[in-house]
Amino acid sequence: MSLNHSNKNQDAGARSLEGDFPLPPGRSLDICQKLQSAILQHRLEPGLKLSEDEVGEVYGASRTVVRASLQALAHSGLVTIEKNRGAFVARPTPREAHEVFEARALIEPRLARMAAETISDADLERLKAHIDAEHAASHAGDMGKALSLSGSFHTAIADIADHKIMAQMVRSLISRSSLIIALYWKRVETTCESHSHHALLKAFSEHDGEAAEEIQKSHIVDLHSGLDLRNKEEKTMRLSDVLSGDA
Amino acid sequence: MSLNHSNKNQDAGARSLEGDFPLPPGRSLDICQKLQSAILQHRLEPGLKLSEDEVGEVYGASRTVVRASLQALAHSGLVTIEKNRGAFVARPTPREAHEVFEARALIEPRLARMAAETISDADLERLKAHIDAEHAASHAGDMGKALSLSGSFHTAIADIADHKIMAQMVRSLISRSSLIIALYWKRVETTCESHSHHALLKAFSEHDGEAAEEIQKSHIVDLHSGLDLRNKEEKTMRLSDVLSGDA
DNA sequence: TAATCACAGATCGTATACAATTAGACTTAC
DNA sequence: GTAAGTCTAATTGTATACGATCTGTGATTA
Numbered sequence: 236m237s238l239n240h241s242n243k244n245q246d247a248g249a250r251s252l253e254g255d256f257p258l259p260p261g262r263s264l265d266i267c268q269k270l271q272s273a274i275l276q277h278r279l280e281p282g283l284k285l286s287e288d289e290v291g292e293v294y295g296a297s298r299t300v301v302r303a304s305l306q307a308l309a310h311s312g313l314v315t316i317e318k319n320r321g322a323f324v325a326r327p328t329p330r331e332a333h334e335v336f337e338a339r340a341l342i343e344p345r346l347a348r349m350a351a352e353t354i355s356d357a358d359l360e361r362l363k364a365h366i367d368a369e370h371a372a373s374h375a376g377d378m379g380k381a382l383s384l385s386g387s388f389h390t391a392i393a394d395i396a397d398h399k400i401m402a403q404m405v406r407s408l409i410s411r412s413s414l415i416i417a418l419y420w421k422r423v424e425t426t427c428e429s430h431s432h433h434a435l436l437k438a439f440s441e442h443d444g445e446a447a448e449e450i451q452k453s454h455i456v457d458l459h460s461g462l463d464l465r466n467k468e469e470k471t472m473r474l475s476d477v478l479s480g481d482a
Numbered sequence: 483m484s485l486n487h488s489n490k491n492q493d494a495g496a497r498s499l500e501g502d503f504p505l506p507p508g509r510s511l512d513i514c515q516k517l518q519s520a521i522l523q524h525r526l527e528p529g530l531k532l533s534e535d536e537v538g539e540v541y542g543a544s545r546t547v548v549r550a551s552l553q554a555l556a557h558s559g560l561v562t563i564e565k566n567r568g569a570f571v572a573r574p575t576p577r578e579a580h581e582v583f584e585a586r587a588l589i590e591p592r593l594a595r596m597a598a599e600t601i602s603d604a605d606l607e608r609l610k611a612h613i614d615a616e617h618a619a620s621h622a623g624d625m626g627k628a629l630s631l632s633g634s635f636h637t638a639i640a641d642i643a644d645h646k647i648m649a650q651m652v653r654s655l656i657s658r659s660s661l662i663i664a665l666y667w668k669r670v671e672t673t674c675e676s677h678s679h680h681a682l683l684k685a686f687s688e689h690d691g692e693a694a695e696e697i698q699k700s701h702i703v704d705l706h707s708g709l710d711l712r713n714k715e716e717k718t719m720r721l722s723d724v725l726s727g728d729a
Numbered sequence: 730t731a732a733t734c735a736c737a738g739a740t741c742g743t744a745t746a747c748a749a750t751t752a753g754a755c756t757t758a759c
Numbered sequence: 760g761t762a763a764g765t766c767t768a769a770t771t772g773t774a775t776a777c778g779a780t781c782t783g784t785g786a787t788t789a
Binding site: 259260261299302303306307310316318319331334335337338341342345398399400401404408 | 506507508546549550553554557563565566578581582584585588589592645646647648651655
Binding site: 566 | 750751
């Protein structure tokens with residue numbers, strides 16, 4: 236469903252599924268993934284408070300494991316923890332948003348080049364299927380899912396490049412980007428990314444690293460320019476209302 | 483003592499001291515820093531098991547807070563956690579070592595350029611003092627401290643560049659580099675870095691971003707080439723014996 | 730009426746207790 | 760003598776309980 240194979244690496248375990256959380260064992264990982272998924276699909280708005288008791292009740296877990304999950308998410312940048320105040324869905328500042336896309340513009344083109352040079356036919360097919368799914372979700376009006384898929388397209392490239400360290404960095408950056416887009420996206424067009432992703436796929440199929448690097452760089456600079464980085468007012472709402480049949 | 487001012491940012495709190503741990507509140511942070519310091523100074527060998535009970539007893543804390551610390555360190559890459567088996571000081575594989583220095587060679591030159599363009603006179607002085615301290619420690623034979631200082635020189639540059647996201651990445655990479663050097667360093671010369679660091683300082687003082695970027699890139703490539711990336715055999719030892727008056 | 734203070738409820742930080750899993754050692758069989 | 764199997768001790772995973780801190784409400788006073 237989510238195209239996270241990684242072609243050459245054979246390390247099984249917690250790191251394999253989706254957003255690799257480097258550590259939290261047992262059930263914490265499940266909750267991490269569910270919360271991350273909910274945040275990435277914009278079902279949990281930035282700034283929303285994630286009370287330990289409340290989250291634990293929703294997912295049927297104890298505060299111990301919830302705490303571990305929240306800490307892991309905090310480290311990924313998706314959650315902010317304030318001492319003696321609790322955890323909140325992160326609200327990237329305009330400056331952080333700027334920095335995130337600067338970092339992406341530096342790292343992802345390099346990964347795109349590496350991926351283009353070593354990509355296999357099977358991975359090419361997977362990327363193609365991924366783009367189709369993204370296209371379909373976009374046309375079906377499910378923008379949350381479309382955005383989530385758009386993000387995992389980028390992480391898929393990092394996995395194909397088979398550079399674990401940078402892939403980890405990109406994953407964190409992509410996650411933050413999702414929040415940033417939720418807060419600061421100004422464009423209306425829904426077809427914003429399809430073109431670049433198709434162009435990337437073409438460069439990949441031709442194993443043209445140079446072109447892939449250039450396309451990816453332009454793509455991210457373009458995304459960056461699609462943001463309206465002005466401060467937004469805060470909002471508040473309840474958690475139980477938005478997370479119902481998710482446990 | 484450790485040159486972590488950061489010239490322009492005014493965010494106080496947990497992030498200010500040394501290795502910014504994004505989250506763990508209260509005493510977990512203390513233990514994080516102490517463990518990190520011990521690992522970075524090679525007082526805790528890679529592969530050493532960090533039992534929760536044992537660490538808790540050494541630092542006079544409960545397993546709860548120790549667990550939080552270990553998870554945070556695991557996310558920084560300094561510790562590996564295996565489910566139902568416990569935490570260990572990380573043993574970067576040769577491949578991980580390679581990837582870490584590739585990432586550093588990509589990110590740090592950019593930061594060096596940014597730092598050179600905006601560095602203040604006060605920061606220049608601090609960097610100079612830092613180099614002197616490094617030099618002194620090196621000549622005093624305290625290689626652990628010298629290496630630690632050498633690492634914090636790089637993080638200081640990231641702080642001066644005032645790019646929080648990339649600075650965080652670099653911090654993690656530097657930490658891992660310390661482990662990598664402990665495992666794979668092959669050169670004998672102790673004066674390995676002084677020259678590059680001095681050259682960097684000169685470029686900074688002239689606000690020559692171009693030169694700083696180039697020097698930093700060569701410097702990291704040079705460090706990378708100083709590694710002997712062949713597999714090492716494992717070792718085992720006790721924790722209590724090496725951490726005595728540290729609580 | 731507005732501002733200050735005090736109190737109560739709620740939430741987080743930490744410690745402890747119990748359950749589950751693992752690792753090592755001993756026994757036993759071949 | 761070696762290998763397999765079982766059992767016990769140790770360690771981690773999880774839950775719960777208690778103490779500390781914060782936030783919001785209400786009373787009191789100028």
